[in-house]
Amino acid sequence: MGLVQQRISESASKLKPYTKEEKRLLAHKYTPEQLIAIEAGEAAIDPQDLVTQGAIRGDPYRLTYLDDMSQIRPYIDKPVRPAEETHTDPSIRLKTEDELAMAFHKYTKARQARSEAWQNMYGSLTDEQRQEFAEEKAAEAENPNLSPQERARLAAEAEEITEGPAETNYVEFLKFAKDPRNLFNAKNEAALLNQASEEAQELPKMADPGMRYVKEGEDDDPHMIRLLQTTGLTKDGMRRLRIKNLVQHRVVNQTRMGKIMSMYFLTIAGNQNGLLGIGEGKAAEVEDARRQAMMAAIRNMQPVPRYEGRTIFGEVEGKVGAVELKLSTRPPGFGVRCQHLIFEMARAAGITDLAARVTRSRNKMNTVKATFQALMSQRLPEDIARARGKKLVDVRKVYYGGNV
Structure with missing residues (x-):
């Protein structure tokens, strides 16, 4: 028409x-x-x-809100796969522990080689002579005909001549960690993994990554060194964790050799700011069982979703064995009103407003496990909004009946 x-x-x-x-x-x-x-x-x-x-859509499949579509929001929009001409590997992944150790080993070797080269070239010169060389490099870096990469390289050389030989310290480790090429790997090559595994076994163990190497005899507990390596925590960060034994009893195993007695511990660990983990330990000695449970709890720490940093999202339920419980969100100032096991877990996770009700069985071990299961199974408002085709869901009226 x-x-x-x-x-x-x-x-x-x-x-x-x-x-x-x-x-x-x-x-x-x-x-x-x-x-x-x-x-x-x-x-x-x-x-x-x-x-x-440019026209606003009027069909039934249109969005229920206005959006200029000029920005990609990763929590809501579907991620866009890179085009073939960008030469980006879609299967990019983080390097494994062995690959990271291998990359840091090569990085330190390169730093040592640069330090030896500096000593050979500028070690015998005076400060005035080194200053002259640095000024010449800086003057070359100001040449506009050079590429940006070449100018940056010359400027770095001028700075290195002035500051002295390269050393591997904490600042240099931060530079290493900020480079994506050192942390990510886009090719899964078996030869590289095998080489990294062989050479990583010869590297010294690091208790505090980037700060110092752990020498023999400096720390008598190899389990603690391994725990620091696995979690990435420092010793100061480990001391700030809230660790508490919630369940402790004696276990007897009847065998043909007689009754074999051992101790059982169920421990929780949290940083009181959104991290919580539970761990179990059993050994013949009390101290061994306590250490096993503590290290397992620290190793199993996971982020707990918190609404406004103080309570949970909505009502969640957990069931382990015959224990059934329900956790409910509460307005500010309500406090944590529940039994002592759930109270300690909420305190370790940094939850200050919570109501809980445990039905049927009151078994302590299953109560702790069901509480952890319920905290991990929360539905976030972002997920609800994505399911409804929206970008924001206001949950205050639903959670608090419009009182907040």
């Missing part, structure tokens, strides 16, 4: 060149270069695109 052509002609009639008065007003806000770019951009707009893409 010609309606589309009519709309195209109407849109084209609106795209008129700027008048002198309009240009004069725009010059107060934009630079001449920006005005040229604006005019070129508007001249490149096709009226057909305005008709097909």
